[in-house]
Amino acid sequence: MVSSSNRLVFGVSILLFLCLAIFPWFGLPVYFVSLLFTVFMFVTLATSWNLIGGYAGYLSFGHVAFFGIGAYTTALMMKGLHLSPFWTILSSIPAGFVAMLIAMIVGYPCLRLRGPYFAVVTLCFAFVVDLGIKNLDILGGPEGLWLKSPDLPIETIRAILFEAMLVTMMLSIMLAYWTSRSKFGAGLRAIKEDEEVAQTMAINAPRLKIQAFALSAFFPGMAGGIYAYYLTYIHTDIVFDMMISILIVLMALFGGGGTVMGPVIGAVLLTLINEGLSTFVKAEFARIIYGCLFIGVIIFLPNGIMEFFKKEHRVESGISLAENGGNRSAA
């Protein structure tokens, strides 16, 4: 039963991936390619965040830092090494690693903090990186960095970036999927529930947390690298925008933290709805409707949208560690 459902998931994903992959080559307006690109980016960010935030329960409010670090790494590499624009996409991979490395370094002391303290220390971290770059002229300082874009039609550039982001997103989702059914993910969930108990269950909590944090920084780093190239103008106000941090968290939780599909659904819905609203309604009212959306959904589905699908999960929860169980009753 498990393996057959696995095969189904696998098949559907491949199909979806292919459909998405050919999307930019139909000559649709570039905007749609860019929009989906943005959606993929947020899916990547939210899904990665979910590793540390959703599974391990460590709400990182500084994830934008990894995104920004990725963007700056790519941009600086491109400027410093005079990379031709095509290498830039590949240079997002080292950008991911830089983000991951930094995550390990800051994760080490920060992950000893719990709950809100962790949230704030990561928030501070993001500010420190942001302000640091702003103050250092060698990194572009307050001016920001300009990148060269290749001599190709805009459609081609967008399509290439689209594919790059698509692959990044797929990889991050695959990582999330693997996590949800692996020993690793199970350990993280135990840590989320009760770290002390997890430790007495022989779970090496400090190491697992660092691993989760580092992994959750890798794809944002890559996404940042690709995004740098999409934007061609990088500024701390843009790539270290606190709003991104907050959005990532909200998207993941809105969809349902600690589930594979939750962050995906959250990111897709929120990005598209927000974009759609700004198109059709007067600005202030659009925002008010957007606000009502959060309230409406959370009142009816306090644990995120994934809860809506939970009926089926309840049956399965016995055989898989994948998704959350039911409501917690009064203990």
Add this chain to the structure above:
Amino acid sequence: HPAYAEDKPIVIGGSLPLTGKFAETAKWIEKGMKFWADEVNAKGGILGRKVEFIIYDDESDAKKAVTFAEKAITVDKVDLLFGGYPGTAARAVMPVAEKHKYVYVSMGGHMKSFQQGYTYSFGGPPLMGEWWYEGFFQYMKAMPADQRPKRAAVYTMNNPIGASASSTLAGWLQKLGIEMVINEKYNLPLPDATPLIVKSKQMNTDILFSNGFFADGVMTLRAAKALDYRPKVIVQAIGSVIPAWVKELGKDGDYIFSGTALHNKLNYPGNDKLNAYIKKKFGLPGYPVYFGFGYAWMQTLSQGVEGAKSLDQTKIRDWLKSNTVNNIAGPMSFDEKGLPAPINFCTQIINGQVELIWPKEVRTAEPVYPRPAWK
């Protein structure tokens, strides 16, 4: 062209930060643009076609400004792209406009944006940080050397606008024999301005450059008053150009020097009309700067269209590069970077009015110098 007259309206699209951090200014720009459109439509439109806007709200997020620019260009297939605000958004949109080959008339932010080799971007007029104090220093230069201030304190917010505004300061100060005693940057938000003023006071500076936005500008000014710091001159970058400065600060806001790229008392055609409208509609004595910007950018763009007699972006660009545009900021012809000749107006707030004091030909009031004591 009778065939045109029956045509669909000309659609002009893009985004403005209608909500979020920059909403205040963007709303004025939007009003300026709309006023322009009403006026044009009343006269029968451009090329015989009416004009119409699609304005998206980018929520003060430069990333969104980019996607909305692409949306306007590729989905709505707008005929013209309108200019963006603030500088970071304009910077991010410029490469997009270039790639899509759309003429983009905006504030641009500062010189660096125009040095990236973009051919479709114009500052018409630009809000050019590097030129901001040009007029002020010209005025200082014309003053007898012994009357000039001697010691300068410079505080600059650490962002592109602050950086560009302060970039020419050192050179000018040296030229005028003013010693730059303090030169500090600060990151926004400024938590407290008291220490800045204490330091300026201790160092006996007699000219204060406050290169900041509204919030930090107000704090600096209030701290100066509270500590009774009396420099001969206080110069403000951006903070003092919005109507709220005069409205909220009243008397305390007086005597601030600043620069501008256009002004409601300039003797160029159109300004009177705008002022009359603003007075009637909003009860303000003259139109706010950003209202003027919104209007002027549209003027530039439409003159390009009318000059090129076509909506072909490249033709519009080429026309703009080789002809002179007349907008409310005066006549301007654009160089290869898309910039007009440096603009060097200097303003001072006197009795709650933003007066032009330099160049001398356009002066609307005598400058108050040195600054009188606080009331």
Add this chain to the structure above:
Amino acid sequence: MLKGTNITKRFGGLVALSEVDFEVQRKEIVGLIGPNGSGKTTLFNVISGLFKPESGQITFEGAPINGLPPHKIARMGIGRTFQIVRPLMDLSLIQNVAIAVMYGRQDINTLQPALERASELLKFTSLNDKAHILPGQLALEDRKRLEVARALASKPEIILLDEVFAGLNQKEIEGAIELTFRIRDEFGVTVFMIEHVMKAIMGTCSRVMALHNGIKIADGDPESVANDPKVIRAYLGAGYAGR
């Protein structure tokens, strides 16, 4: 196999453990009794690494373990239950146990075999019919048995049981005594248990230690400890009639 010498643990001014020595031999069932607040749970917390003692040395199979992080100690083969039960609330019983299996000392790293193993353990603790519900729906005694199953899941050498008999009636205690013996005999696990139910202590333990105000006041076979006047005064009470 587990040996502690001279252990002292303070909370601020309060001395919870004062120079306590103890030793547990392989395959023993050792009882730990003492009045409420005498430091029993604290001792378990010190052994399992949740508290760092101010002084003293603990060795397991000859290797010092004090100062090691809890997961390393667990990994070496010391399992435990919590007196105030702490199930992972959002995971079903079988998931609770399966995670412990995967991280435990047997070589099971994938989900399916872990769930199978977990299911066996739940059967062992008579929880198999509740395998798929959440711990929040359990009555207290069931939660305690869940603690036991989870502790056994990591295949420990020794298990520290903190009052798993509490709340059982006399009849049920008999069942629990049997379970304790089976833990030792079927799993080959040494048992070190805190208990207030004297019937259980007398029925299972080969040796009993008594703590009072953090000081060890008795150590020996159950009979002699139960008749020790110090123990009677501090713990059993004069009215104790072999309940």
Add this chain to the structure above:
Amino acid sequence: MLAVNDLEVHYQELRALRGVSLEVTQADLVALIGSNGAGKTTLLNTISGLIPAVKGQVSWRGNSILGFSADAICQEGIIQVPEGRKLFSKMTVGENLEMGAYLPTARAYIAENLQMVFDIFPRLAERRKQLAGSLSGGEQQMVAVARAIMARPQLLMLDEPSLGLAPVMAADIFQVVEDLNQRGITILLISQEVLHTLTIATYAYVLENGKVTLDGTAQHLLDDPRIKESYLGL
């Protein structure tokens, strides 16, 4: 004074109580025994208003109180010492006791009651300023009982008060329960220490699988072979 009639309580599909009836008369010490999972806690929580009933009746001094909120039932003088203590763990012992006397009726007697409680549990007087969460298990149980006494109960319901207590302490708790009963407080006591419970109780009910299977005077039940067999292990 408390009468439960044909009470039925469900947890989703599980029928925890299936038609329970019992009665507690003024000044009685009624014991409720039953193996684990029988539904004893559920019954107490239903009486206290924490859990809704599917059907049945709970009446107090002749008036139905079923459907009252928990705080309203508390005002009626029905006080529970919950299973698992449920202390306010980040408040001090003293504050926990004060919370027991939260209702204005009890607040008036706070000093007097505090004195009584400290007489019964001198250890709590020592630990007055300590956070309740850092107490040992037994100490916490004492706080829980003490807190209930502070509420000046007319009916005191105790859910396994001797759980996790040292034998000497357990004996003390039973002594306290007996004393309280002697002072005129009506008591409904759940305990697994069946022998001891039945020796101090006046009347007892046996709950099995959500049903009352046996009831009678305590003495009567002590002699019942079924009790001997399944609860006393004799």
Add this chain to the structure above:
Amino acid sequence: MGSVYALLGIGFSLSWGVMKVINISHAAFGLIAAFLAYTLLQAWGLDPILSIAVSVPLLFFAACFIYRFLITPITQAKEVIVSSMILTFGIAIILENLMLLIWSPDPRVLTTSYTSKVIIVGPFYFQYPRLAGFLMASMGVGIIQFFLKLTYTGKAVRAAWQQPDAAQLYGVNLKRISMITFGLAVASAGAGGVCMAYLYSFEPHTHSLWLIYLFLVVIVGGVGNVLGAASAGLIIGVITGLSLAFLPYQWVNLLTFGLLMIILILRPQGLFQSEV
């Protein structure tokens, strides 16, 4: 500055520590009070301090209403903290844009006769508005601390959220208590907002800036710890003050955040043990 953030932060801390509700819209409520103060000052010349008499009750009732209809449904969620964050984020967006509609995006400044007065003590300068803010904040902190620690209702608040069942068993009306708490928390934000408005200019968007600072203050002080938040506010104020005096200004904000990070890492529970 510190004490004012503390006053703004207390309510935030209260609803977080006591009720597990992270109220993202907290600062937005404060901002509403600031706008009200502004409007009353402009229209009738009412002193902003007096405007608190209007805005605080108003916010209290609005908050009770919100609690009753929006927060109650999510108290059953698995993780109230998480759900409440999303919910109140929505509220914050709505409030911000309502303010945009009502008051327009123009920045405002509270100017009173004493705005620019200053007291000089040795090398230190205290501006009147700052002093007023400080005094009001201290009073607010005192009142709330008194409420929680010494009044029965306050204790019930703390009890109710540690052990809701047990609190009910001892006569605490959970719904009412929670509503009052939330109401108080938001009302204190009102007072805090007015204090903030003395010091800084504000526009409808400003609340997000305030929010970040009060988040810092609350956590560094220890969640649920009223005095902690107050002290943390002071500490942050002192750090900025001192570093402004000794460092290039450019590095002040960075230093503040960096130091906060270090403080947190060294004292994992915040500077002061969390309470409630």
